[in-house]
Amino acid sequence: MTLTDDELVAKSVGGDAESFNQLILRWERPIYALAYRVIGREEDARDVCQETFLRAFRALPGFKGQAKFSSWLYRIALNLCRDWIRRQRRAPVMQMPEGIDPGELAAERGPVESIEERVSRRELRPAVEEAMALLPEEQRTAIILKEYHGMTFQEIADMQGCPLSTVKTRLYQGLAVLRRHLEKNGQMTPQLVKRT
């Protein structure tokens, strides 16, 4: 029988380390994926993931179940990512090239570069990664939580400690920058736009 997160948490608080190991098994991949996408480095993401569970385990007696266990874990992981980024002198994974303002970039709608076919998926991944690295941390995190972890606007707002409208603005601005960058690199084809 599969126990719920809450049941496993309760057993873990009671001193059952194996229950906590089950929670780790259940959540380590999403937490690692979140950390990797936010900080962009595999080894550091792994460290953040491990530290997240270590901190959660230590703080487990204080977890009263006000939020979902997964939201609590995400919050710890995001705080650790933020610390990591701060340690990297508040710089995003890839510095925005000099003279480029993300806001301007988002507003600007130049002509789409024409390519015959949509580039292969293998080429797409680094392009998306590169485009994501251009975003400011808050926009990148909002998009990651929404796109890859399926959180609601409200959950993201709680996670980021900001109003719901700010989350929507971050998502819009982030998506606009990504769109512009992917258009510039020929990833976004008119066919793809028409299809969606």
Next chain:
Amino acid sequence: MTQTFTCGDHGALVSYLYDECEPGERRAISAHVAVCGGCAEEIASLGATRELLGAWSPPDAQLGFRVVSDAPRPHVSNVLRPSRWWQQPMPAWAQAAAAAVIFATGVTLGALRGTTATTDAPTSNPGGSNVTLSPATPGAVTAGDLSALEQRLRTELSQIRTTNGPATASAGDAQMFERVRAMIQESEQRQQRELALRTAEIVRDFDAQRQGDLTRIERAMGQMDGTTGVEVAQQRQMLNYLMRVSQRGQ
């Protein structure tokens, strides 16, 4: 409840895009998008961007973290780390090495047991021909067994000699010596024949080689003589020419 949508409201467009808006708001945006090309294009391009984001997946990482707790204090001094090496499946080479070590140990123990059996085995049975061999495996014959067998053979041989008598034995020996001598002579003659044959072959090969070398040397000498002769003749012709020319000039 009917809601309105203001063109260019990015927040509302995002809600529409992620399908996270009230039904009334959704209806209002849908109605607007149907007539507003700009908003329709915006929605379409943002949707395409979202589709492209699906290509970004993190690389596979070995995780497998586990909480290892100290039993009396479950929440203090716990270490979170990946599975230990002895908890992971043993690689094939390690299994093969372990098997080899076990086999070698078995062989060594077997050899040691064999040595012990040698010292314990009965050394001889002087009383008669009933010698009992060790009931060990066919390959495990000990020194004691061999000495017992030797003793048995000696006893049987001496019994046979005793029953046949000394005269018969001496006649048999003489015949045997004669036969052996004949065989030795025959062997010596055969070896001498082979030696002579071999020597003749070597001499013949040597002569043939010598003749060949001499022929080559003579040919080379002839070539040298010919070359020299031609040169001498040319010099003579030159001298004669010079003589003639000098006489004409006088």
